[in-house]
Amino acid sequence: MKRALLLLLALVFLAVVGSAGASSSQPRVLAITFGPDLEINPVTQGFLTNELSHAADAHYNAAVILLDTPGGLSTSMKTIYEAELNARLPVIVYVSPEGARAASAGVWVSQAADVLAMSPDSNIGSSTPIDSSGSNLGSDLRRKVINDAVASLTALAQSHHRNTKWPEKAVRVASNLTAQQALKMNVVDLIAPSLPALLNRLQGYHTKDAQRPFTLNLAGAHIDYVKPGFVTRFLNTIIDPNLISLLFLLGLIGIGFEIFHPGVVLPGVVGAVSMIVALYGFSVLTPSWGGIVLILLGIALFIVDLHAMTHGVLTIAGVISLGFGLALLFQNEPAGYHVNTWLIVGIGSSIGLLWAFALSKGIAARRLPVRTGIQGMIGKKAEVRGPELVFVDGALWKAHTADDSTLVAGDEVEVAAVNGLVLTVRPRPQGA
Numbered sequence: 060m061k062r063a064l065l066l067l068l069a070l071v072f073l074a075v076v077g078s079a080g081a082s083s084s085q086p087r088v089l090a091i092t093f094g095p096d097l098e099i100n101p102v103t104q105g106f107l108t109n110e111l112s113h114a115a116d117a118h119y120n121a122a123v124i125l126l127d128t129p130g131g132l133s134t135s136m137k138t139i140y141e142a143e144l145n146a147r148l149p150v151i152v153y154v155s156p157e158g159a160r161a162a163s164a165g166v167w168v169s170q171a172a173d174v175l176a177m178s179p180d181s182n183i184g185s186s187t188p189i190d191s192s193g194s195n196l197g198s199d200l201r202r203k204v205i206n207d208a209v210a211s212l213t214a215l216a217q218s219h220h221r222n223t224k225w226p227e228k229a230v231r232v233a234s235n236l237t238a239q240q241a242l243k244m245n246v247v248d249l250i251a252p253s254l255p256a257l258l259n260r261l262q263g264y265h266t267k268d269a270q271r272p273f274t275l276n277l278a279g280a281h282i283d284y285v286k287p288g289f290v291t292r293f294l295n296t297i298i299d300p301n302l303i304s305l306l307f308l309l310g311l312i313g314i315g316f317e318i319f320h321p322g323v324v325l326p327g328v329v330g331a332v333s334m335i336v337a338l339y340g341f342s343v344l345t346p347s348w349g350g351i352v353l354i355l356l357g358i359a360l361f362i363v364d365l366h367a368m369t370h371g372v373l374t375i376a377g378v379i380s381l382g383f384g385l386a387l388l389f390q391n392e393p394a395g396y397h398v399n400t401w402l403i404v405g406i407g408s409s410i411g412l413l414w415a416f417a418l419s420k421g422i423a424a425r426r427l428p429v430r431t432g433i434q435g436m437i438g439k440k441a442e443v444r445g446p447e448l449v450f451v452d453g454a455l456w457k458a459h460t461a462d463d464s465t466l467v468a469g470d471e472v473e474v475a476a477v478n479g480l481v482l483t484v485r486p487r488p489q490g491a
Contacts (some may be wrong), residue, residue: 094127130163140171184235310334353384
């Protein structure tokens with residue numbers, strides 16, 4: 060029995076060791092989901108580069124970027140493809156799932172990969188730079204930007220032994236290819252229906268970048284999937300320059316209202332939260348100080364016009380200042396991250412109309428006759444209750460006439476003047 064027990068323990072030990080050895084020999088791949096239709100910007104750039112660093116630190120055998128993007132900022136794009144070129148492990152870009160695209164800036168991210176693969180029904184291309192409104196750039200600027208884009212994309216393709224003619228077409232004429240066309244033209248390395256199938260096909264594959272040669276051993280790899288979490292998606296939403304501008308204005312209005320009307324609480328809380336979120340946006344998309352100053356000046360002019368009789372002149376100046384401030388707010392950012400012109404027109408028009416309405420009501424109120432206080436008593440009807448006593452607005456007042464004539468009880472008179480607590484009255488006109 061002892062021998063049998065020892066033999067059983069030995070078999071169990073060998074099984075465990077064998078299983079551990081098999082597990083340790085199984086390749087591991089980190090699949091980074093970048094989509095669907097996720098834009099390339101500072102937030103998503105941080106997510107992707109952090110995951111590439113994590114894959115290297117955790118000793119994965121390769122990192123796969125599951126790419127589906129319409130493009131984005133050239134600055135963030137450059138940071139991403141530089142991270143790919145300097146990664147300590149092989150980087151594979153797989154344009155997937157079915158129907159995915161690697162458009163605009165996504166083409167650079169794709170071409171920087173050690174292996175570029177596509178799902179059968181995906182597409183790649185359309186990399187012509189445009190301005191923030193979606194229009195073509197001016198002739199001189201366009202020439203500089205286009206030539207730079209062609210050179211950088213061609214260099215990436217050349218270092219990975221891919222087609223060096225097509226990148227120029229993708230940039231200059233927005234050429235776009237299906238997966239089959241891209242494979243036939245050597246724009247991509249292969250087509251695969253799924254990620255496991257792609258990894259199996261890459262068994263023994265030698266990457267072509269002479270500076271970073273790898274031999275891939277990924278067949279049957281264990282795949283860990285990661286994707287942008289709630290925080291990344293939330294931050295990706297709020298860095299929209301239009302939303303940041305609205306939050307900044309809402310923050311100024313809410314905090315200002317709380318300062319002038321302390322104790323209301325809700326406007327102050329909403330304003331504070333909006334301002335904090337806007338300031339985070341400013342930390343990602345660097346604002347222009349000139350734009351911020353012009354916006355603050357516009358708000359100040361609105362407030363002053365509510366307390367000064369300028370007949371709306373300061374309101375007009377405030378609208379102009381606010382409009383220029385919003386237009387210049389993100390002038391230092393690249394195309395695609397400026398405040399929309401129609402939003403500027405809408406905000407300016409709305410605030411202008413609101414302030415014009417408030418000013419018109421204020422002016423109308425100032426022109427109304429006095430209805431309260433001592434001066435409001437002038438001209439009011441009074442009933443004589445005695446030789447020197449009249450009844451006005453529910454109260455008895457001492458009174459006399461200007462010519463010191465006798466007041467007869469029951470007569471109706473009207474107030475002509477107020478001298479302290481004594482009224483001067485006069486006969487009420489006939490038919491009044």
